Amino acid sequence: METREMEISDSSNGTTGSITDRIRGDIQASLRSHFDVFLNFRGPDTRLNFTDCLYHSMDAAGIRVFRDDEEIRKGEAIGGELERAIKSCTICVPIFSKNYASSAWCLRELASMVDCSRNRDGEGTILPVFFDVGPRDVKLETGLYHEALQKHEQKFGCEVVRRWKEALREAARIKGWNLKDGGQGELIRLIVAEVLIKLNKREKILPDHLVGIQDRVEDVVRLLDEGSPDVFYLVMHGMGGIGKTTLAKVVFNQISSRFHGCSFLSDVREALKGGKVIQLQKQLLAETLNFKPIEISDSDAGISQIKRRFRDKKVLIILDDLDKWDQLSKLAKNRDWFGRGSRIIITTRDTNFLPLEEEYRENNAQMQFQEFKIYQMEELHHAHARQLFNKHAFRMDSPPNEYDDVSRDIIYKTGGLPLALEVIGSSLYCKGKQFWKDTLKKLDLVPKQDVCDKLKISFEMLDDAQREIFLDIACHFIGEERVYPYYIWKALDFFPRSDISVLAHMSLIKVDDDDRLLMHDLLRDLGREIIRREDLKVPGKRSRLWCPKIALDVLHTRKGTENVIALKLTGLCKEHDFTSEEFSKLPNLRFLELEGGNLAGDFENLLSSLRWFSWHRCPSDLQAINLCLSNLVILKLLDSDIPENWNGWGPCLANPDLKVIQVIRCHLSAAPDFSTCMNLKILVFDQHCPKSPQMGSSISKLERLKRLEILAAQVQSSKLSTSPHFDPW
Numbered sequence: 001m002e003t004r005e006m007e008i009s010d011s012s013n014g015t016t017g018s019i020t021d022r023i024r025g026d027i028q029a030s031l032r033s034h035f036d037v038f039l040n041f042r043g044p045d046t047r048l049n050f051t052d053c054l055y056h057s058m059d060a061a062g063i064r065v066f067r068d069d070e071e072i073r074k075g076e077a078i079g080g081e082l083e084r085a086i087k088s089c090t091i092c093v094p095i096f097s098k099n100y101a102s103s104a105w106c107l108r109e110l111a112s113m114v115d116c117s118r119n120r121d122g123e124g125t126i127l128p129v130f131f132d133v134g135p136r137d138v139k140l141e142t143g144l145y146h147e148a149l150q151k152h153e154q155k156f157g158c159e160v161v162r163r164w165k166e167a168l169r170e171a172a173r174i175k176g177w178n179l180k181d182g183g184q185g186e187l188i189r190l191i192v193a194e195v196l197i198k199l200n201k202r203e204k205i206l207p208d209h210l211v212g213i214q215d216r217v218e219d220v221v222r223l224l225d226e227g228s229p230d231v232f233y234l235v236m237h238g239m240g241g242i243g244k245t246t247l248a249k250v251v252f253n254q255i256s257s258r259f260h261g262c263s264f265l266s267d268v269r270e271a272l273k274g275g276k277v278i279q280l281q282k283q284l285l286a287e288t289l290n291f292k293p294i295e296i297s298d299s300d301a302g303i304s305q306i307k308r309r310f311r312d313k314k315v316l317i318i319l320d321d322l323d324k325w326d327q328l329s330k331l332a333k334n335r336d337w338f339g340r341g342s343r344i345i346i347t348t349r350d351t352n353f354l355p356l357e358e359e360y361r362e363n364n365a366q367m368q369f370q371e372f373k374i375y376q377m378e379e380l381h382h383a384h385a386r387q388l389f390n391k392h393a394f395r396m397d398s399p400p401n402e403y404d405d406v407s408r409d410i411i412y413k414t415g416g417l418p419l420a421l422e423v424i425g426s427s428l429y430c431k432g433k434q435f436w437k438d439t440l441k442k443l444d445l446v447p448k449q450d451v452c453d454k455l456k457i458s459f460e461m462l463d464d465a466q467r468e469i470f471l472d473i474a475c476h477f478i479g480e481e482r483v484y485p486y487y488i489w490k491a492l493d494f495f496p497r498s499d500i501s502v503l504a505h506m507s508l509i510k511v512d513d514d515d516r517l518l519m520h521d522l523l524r525d526l527g528r529e530i531i532r533r534e535d536l537k538v539p540g541k542r543s544r545l546w547c548p549k550i551a552l553d554v555l556h557t558r559k560g561t562e563n564v565i566a567l568k569l570t571g572l573c574k575e576h577d578f579t580s581e582e583f584s585k586l587p588n589l590r591f592l593e594l595e596g597g598n599l600a601g602d603f604e605n606l607l608s609s610l611r612w613f614s615w616h617r618c619p620s621d622l623q624a625i626n627l628c629l630s631n632l633v634i635l636k637l638l639d640s641d642i643p644e645n646w647n648g649w650g651p652c653l654a655n656p657d658l659k660v661i662q663v664i665r666c667h668l669s670a671a672p673d674f675s676t677c678m679n680l681k682i683l684v685f686d687q688h689c690p691k692s693p694q695m696g697s698s699i700s701k702l703e704r705l706k707r708l709e710i711l712a713a714q715v716q717s718s719k720l721s722t723s724p725h726f727d728p729w
Contacts (some may be wrong), residue, residue, distance in 0.1 A: 001467035002583075004719060020206055020269075021278045023229065028544045029320070031268070035064045035065060035066040035085055035088055035089050036063045036090055036091060036111075036195070036199055037058060037063055037064070037066070037090070037091045037092070037093055037195060038064065038065075038066045038085055038086050038089040038091070038092045038093070038113065039051060039054070039055060039065060039066065039067045039093050039095065040093065040094040040109045040110060040113065040676045041094070041097070041100075042091060042095075042097055042099055042100050042102070042103045042106050042107070044099070044100055045097035045098065045100065045131070045132075046095055046097055046131055048480070049184075049364070050095065050129075050131060050184055050188075051067070051095055051177075053184065053185075053188055053190075054093075054191060054386065055067050055094075055187050057188050057189075057192050057197065057290065058192055058195065060197060060290060061192050061195075061290035063192070063195060063196070063299060064539055066085040066089060068511065070091065082109070083112065086109065086113055086116055087116055088108075090125065090184070090198065090199060090594070091125045091126075091127055091193075091199070092113040092116075092117075092125070092126050092127070092197055093126075093127050093128070093129060094106075094110055094113065094126065094128050094129070094171055095129045095131050096128060096129065096130050096131060096133050096137075096138050096171075096172075097131045097132055097133065098132050098133055098144065099148075100133070101144075101145035101148040101149055101168070102148040102151075103157065104152060105167075106166075107164040107167070108150070108164075109196065110168065111163050111164055111166075111167040112162070112169045112256045112715070113126055113167075113171075114126070114166075114167040114170050114171060125198055126171055126197075127174070127176055127177075127191070127194065127195070128171050128172065128174055128176035128177075129176055129177050129179070129191065130176060130177065130178040130179065130180075131179050131186075132179065134180070135172045135173075135176075135178075136172075137277045138168050138169075138171065138172035139162070139168070139169050139173070140165060140168060140169060142632055145168070148522045149164070152164070155341060160423065165676045167284055168598050169330050172390070173574075175490065177190060177191060186236040187482055189260060189290075190257075192290055193256075193257045193262075193290075194257060195257075196290070197256070197257055198726075203253050204249035204252055204253055204264055205249075205512065205513065206246065206249055206250060206253070207246060207422075209388060209391045209392065209422075210246070210250070210410065211380070211384045211388040211418075212380050212381060212384030212385075212387075212388070213243075213246070213247065213250055214457060215249050216243075216249050216377075216586065217247065217251055217254065219375065220234065220236070220251050220375055221255065222256070223373050223375055224251075224255070224343055224345075226255065226258065226341075226343075228341070229340040229341050230341075231335035231336075231338050231339075231340065231341070231342045231343075231344075231371075232335065232342075232344075232373060233332075233335075233343075233344045233345075233346060233371055234343065234344070234345045234346070234372075234373045234375060235345075235347075235348060235351060235354065235372055235374050235375065236248060236345065236346065236347045236348070236377060237344045237348055237349075237350075237351050237374055237375065237376055237377060238349070238376065238378070239349060239378025239417070239451070240349055240419070240451065240521065240522040240525070241417050241419030241420060241451055241522045242377045242378075242379065242417055242418060242419075243377065243380075243418045243419075244246045244320075244321075244347040244348075244377055245266070245320050245321070245347055245378070246418070247265070247496040247515075248320060248345055248347050249263075251345070251358065252264050252316070252318055254344075255316065256316055258316075259314050259315055259316040259341075259342075260313040260314045260339070261288035261289055261290065261310075261313055261315045261316075262277065262287065262315065262317070263283065263284045263287035263288045263315075263316075263317050263318070264287075264318040264320070264383065265280055265283060265284060265317070265318065265320060266321075267320060267329055267521065268280065268319050268320060268321055268322050268331070269321045269322055269323050269327060269608050270323070270521065271320070272326075272327050272330070274571060275366070275571040277299045277302070277330050277630070278296050278298065278299060278302055278333060278434075280330075281299065281302030281303070281305070281306065281330070281331065282294060282296055282302070283711045283714045284306065284317065284331060285302075285305055285306065285309065288310065288313070288315050288317070289309060299330050302330070303330060303333075303344050306331070306332075306337060307337045310337055310338050310339065310342075311337065311338070311339060311648070312339045312415065313338070313339040313342070314338075314339045314340060314341040314342050315342045315343075316342070316343050316344075317331075317332055317343075317344045317345070317346075318345045318347075319331060319332065319344065319346045319347070320347045321347055321348065321349075321521065322346050322347070322353070323348055323349065323350050323353060323563075324353050325353045325354070325355075328353075330345070331345060331531055332344045335371055344500045352372065354372055355372075359506065359514070362563075363401055365516065372555055378589060378595055379415055379416030379417060380417075380418060380421070381416070382411070382416070382652050385411050385414070385416045385421055386407075386408070386411055388418060388421045388422065389407065389410070389411050389414070389421045389423070389424075389425040389480075390407070391425070391567050392421070392422050392425030392429065392507065393407065393424075393425035393426070393428045393429055394429070395429070396557070401431065401494055404438045406433065406437060406440060407436075407444065407592060409440055410428075410439065410440055410443060411425065411434070413440070413443040413444070413446075413454070414454065415451075416605055417451060417453070419451075419520055419522055419523075420451060420454050420455060422507045423455055423506065423507045423508060423523070424439070424443075424454065424455075424457065425456050425457040425507075426458075426505060426506045427439075427457075427461055427506045427507075428508040443455050443457065449484055451522065452522070452525065452529060455523060455526050456530070457656050458508060458525060459508070459526065459527075459530070461506070462502070462506075463493040463502075463610055465489075465495065465499055466499045466502055466503060468489075468492075468494065469485075469489055469494065469496065469499050469500065469503065470503055470508055470509070470527060471483070471527050471530065471544065472485060472488075472544075472566070473503075473509055473517050473519055473527070474487075474523065474524045474526070474527025474528055474531075475528060475531060475544040475546045475566060476544065476546060476568065476591060476593075476628050477517050478517060478518065478519050478524060479516055479517070479518070480516060480517055481514070481515055481516050481517075482500065482511055482515050482516065482517050483515070483682070484612075484634055484682075485517070485612075485634075486500075487490060487633045487634060487659040487660060487681070488590070488591075488611045488612055488633050488634060491611055491631070491633045491657070492590075492611070508523060509523075511528040528546070528647040529613075531543060531544050534541060534563070538559065539553070539554055539559075540554040540557075540559035540560045540563075540564065540585075541561050541563050542564070543563050543564065543565050543566070544564075544565065544566040544591075545564060545566065545567050546566070546568050546571050547567065548568055548569050548570055548571050548573070551567050551568055551569050551656065552569060552572060552576065554567075555567070555578065555582045555583075555586075556576075556582065558581065558582055558585050559585070560580055560582075560585035560586045561585065561586075562584050562586075562587050562588050563588075564588065564589060564591075565588050565589060565590050565591065565609075566589070566590065566591035566594050567586070567589060567591065567593070568591075568593045569592075569593065569594050569595065570593055570594070570595035570616060571595065571646045572595065572596075572603065573591065575594075575595075575596035575597045575617075576597045577597050577598045577599070577600050578594075578597060578598070578599055578600070579599075579600050580599075580600070580601030580602050580603045580606055580624070583599065583603070583607060584606060587606075587608075587609065588609050589607060589609060589610055590609050590610055590611045590612065591610075591611065592610055592612065592613050592614070593612075593614040593615075593616075594606070594614070594616065595615075595616040595617060596616065596617045597619070598619045598622065598623045598624075599624035599627065600623040600624060601623075601624065601625070602624075602625050602626050603624045603625065603626055603627040603628075604625075604628075606627075607627070607629055608628075608629075608631060609631060609632055610629050610631060610632055611631060611632060611633045611634065612632075612633065612634045612636075613629060613632055613634070613635055613636070614634075614636040614637075614638070615636070615637055615638070615640070616638045616639050616640070616646065617638075617639050617640055618640045618642070619648075620640075620642065620643050620646065621647065622646075622647050622648040622651070624651070627651040628651055628654050629651055629652055629654055629655065630654050630655055631652060632652060632655045632658055633655070633657070633658060633660070634659065634660045634662075635652050635658065635660065635661050635662070635663070636651075636660075636662045636664065637663050637664070637666055637668065638664045638665055638666065638703070639664070639665045640667070641667045642663070642666055642668045643669075644664045644668065644670045645671050646672075649672040649673070653672060653673075653674070653676045653677050653682045654676060654680060655677065656676060656677060656679060657679050658675075658677040658680060659680065659682065660680075660681060660682040660684075661677075661680065661682070661683050662682070662684040662686075663684065663685050663686065664684070664686045665686060666686075668685065671685070671699070674698040674699055674701070674702055675698045678701065678703070678704070679701065679704050680702050680704065680705055681704060681706045681707070682703065682705075682706060682707045683699075683702070683705060683707070683708050683709070683711065684707075684708075684709040685710050686709065
């Protein structure tokens with residue numbers, strides 16, 4: 001199931017026909033998507049066996065494959081769809097068989113693939129497969145292809161065939177796979193793994209500046225002892241910000257292709273705290289098996305699937321940031337769940353939850369302590385710490401002479417912690433020497449072991465709006481696509497474009513390739529601790545409540561205050577209805593996330609400051625009366641059954657400056673009337689219905705619409721593409 005995403009530029013004519021035509025044209029354009037892999041093969045030789053299995057294995061792994069059957073092609077020239085497919089593909093896979101050279105179409109495609117690879121300076125990769133021939137046959141060093149090529153010369157001429165011969169020789173010089181080296185199943189697994197790496201679908205993104213990492217990688221690889229058939233766990237242990245996750249990513253990128261399957265589960269502790277165990281189990285199964293997500297009803301069913309499907313597979317699994325045995329037990333509890341040679345790497349700040357030697361003797365834990373190997377992460381050596389700091393503070397390996405002393409003192413105060421070196425160094429970039437000296441004085445006041453207070457120095461460099469944005473991200477927007485909170489901050493008269501840039505340049509946040517906001521967990525903890533310290537005893541006096549249980553208690557006991565601006569009420573044990581009296585204590589609420597339940601009572605003049613409203617499993621009949629979200633900017637409805645004339649549309653669409661409507665995994669037969677929100681920028685319908693919702697004529701009047709995404713359950717093609725991220729600025 002893929003997303004139909006249309007980029008719609010601003011228009012001034014406002015006619016129904018022009019908008020409709022643009023939408024129709026964009027849908028057609030999306031169907032002409034590019035492909036990841038082009039398969040080149042002679043149909044009668046491999047179409048019904050090897051090529052078919054390879055195609056379906058790649059498709060199951062989420063790789064978009066163009067499979068051309070030369071038997072159905074007519075004519076003598078490559079052009080049109082076929083040429084575009086070859087040019088669009090990142091990887092071309094020619095499958096050489098005994099009768100390959102008898103096909104003029106195969107040879108034409110191969111020559112075109114080689115030309116594309118040359119013209120794109122290696123960006124187009126050729127990965128040859130030698131099915132029932134060897135590289136020497138394809139290099140024309142044996143007589144296997146000679147007779148076929150001679151026949152082609154008589155028909156097409158010497159010059160054309162000369163080009164084909166050069167393409168054969170060039171492709172055969174590339175390191176590929178030979179079926180003689182193993183069975184078809186194993187060969188297909190290796191090809192899919194290599195293609196995924198080439199496409200960077202599994203390779204983890206690393207920081208720009210990696211310093212002092214190679215020695216650590218070698219130590220870890222040595223401990224992993226890849227030659228051993230045993231299954232065991234390697235635990236990377238160290239304080240927050242010391243580089244455990246970065247090291248795990250480097251190791252993963254280096255060795256993942258040597259396993260039958262691999263998966264990197266990030267931030268497991270936080271995910272499970274948010275009740276996402278089934279989501280993690282699905283991700284683990286899908287990534288490791290190179291398969292589309294498997295339906296799992298509950299965590300026990302997920303455990304059964306993992307045990308059954310991984311028992312005979314050599315897998316590499318990274319579990320990033322664990323701190324409880326229960327977290328491990330739901331994903332990789334026992335080594336007999338996995339095939340011989342499997343490795344499970346765990347990163348953690350605390351090893352007390354693991355059944356190591358002393359605990360094993362005392363409690364007879366199920367897992368023997370010998371199964372765990374511990375790699376203790378240490379602070380960076382001074383030379384590496386100095387290099388990393390200088391790269392962020394000066395954008396070079398060594399400081400200017402006049403900064404040598406003060407930079408050395410600041411490096412010493414950070415204690416060789418990579419995160420602190422990066423954040424503090426980035427915060428000092430392009431600042432004057434007096435600013436550096438003031439920062440050093442502040443570091444002198446912080447105990448050496450108190451990392452958060454050191455990082456807080458960089459937070460205190462921010463202006464008020466930048467602090468608000470940092471705290472919003474830390475409490476609510478980690479993993480969120482940047483454009484959505486951008487509209488909230490814009491509505492609050494912040495300057496999010498420049499402020500996000502400042503936070504990123506100070507290494508306080510990151511924006512990934514999917515345009516999502518990320519933050520190191522230590523910086524997230526810093527932000528949340530700042531909020532907690534707003535009032536240590538009374539949560540209702542804090543500005544942001546991200547813990548659902550605390551938020552629920554504040555709401556039900558009516559201890560909320562005007563200080564509260566953000567409230568998260570998801571993942572609770574049971575659904576709750578919320579009354580107008582409870583929300584009357586929260587006049588400045590601007591972020592609200594609900595799951596289930598209903599709103600009941602008279603909401604006149606309440607929630608008037610709300611900018612972001614997200615509701616999982618919203619009610620089909622809204623009980624609130626006089627509700628009017630007159631300043632709403634973002635509306636998200638998820639996992640809901642929304643009737644055609646839902647009485648929630650009126651209150652939710654009251655603001656003419658509403659910017660985003662997202663309807664995700666909902667049953668919706670008809671879209672609402674959009675005539676009240678003519679400044680809408682993003683409209684998303686990701687449906688579970690068998691058909692797309694009926695749009696109505698009002699959509700044609702949304703002249704400011706920048707993005708329209710429509711996905712119905714019947715859209716199954718893997719040939720649909722997504723457009724690039726659009727810039728809201």
